Amino acid sequence: GDSVTQMEGPVTLSEEAFLTINCTYTATGYPSLFWYVQYPGEGLQLLLKATKADDKGSNKGFEATYRKETTSFHLEKGSVQVSDSAVYFCALKRRGSNYKLTFGKGTLLTVNP
């Protein structure tokens, strides 16, 4: 079945540090890939997405590239801010799965000033 594996947290960084959160997936066909962010006490917000191989999603300084050959969708940001502290979820959606989103377990990021 479909699955998403993302790096275990928590991740603690200093402000302006470089961020990478690894995400790999298992799915048949060509799923769409997403990163969602959950700030404390809130629901999930779409951060970025990619729908086909080699697509790069980007938003708010975050980027992720859909790599079919390595089945990966790693999240990166060049310089994190305290306000980026949140839980980040990688997810996939595959055609024929009744629109179901399959999530990774989430990675808690804490950015210290």
Add this chain to the structure above:
Amino acid sequence: DTAVSQTPKYLVTQMGNDKSIKCEQNLGHDTMYWYKQDSKKFLKIMFSYNNKELIINETVPNRFSPKSPDKAHLNLHINSLELGDSAVYFCASSQEGLQGQPQHFGDGTRLSIL
């Protein structure tokens, strides 16, 4: 102008009670979902409705019953609440048909069973 709204935001109740959570979306989407997030933040889909028709039911106990009176609403009723039901429940919606349509989430309902 809230897109996906859930009520109540917090729900504290005794074991064995019956409770409902309501969800409404004003995005004109045709598909709605319920997810359960456990204490370790793991998210798992419970149900999905497309145009008021149930399309996903993921091994959820029969005590949980979703109801979709129209495309804009998806409510969740829970009978005989158990301690293990304590979690945050998220409603979401999407407009399906095109590849890669994201789901939009509500702010969650935190359910605590005493």
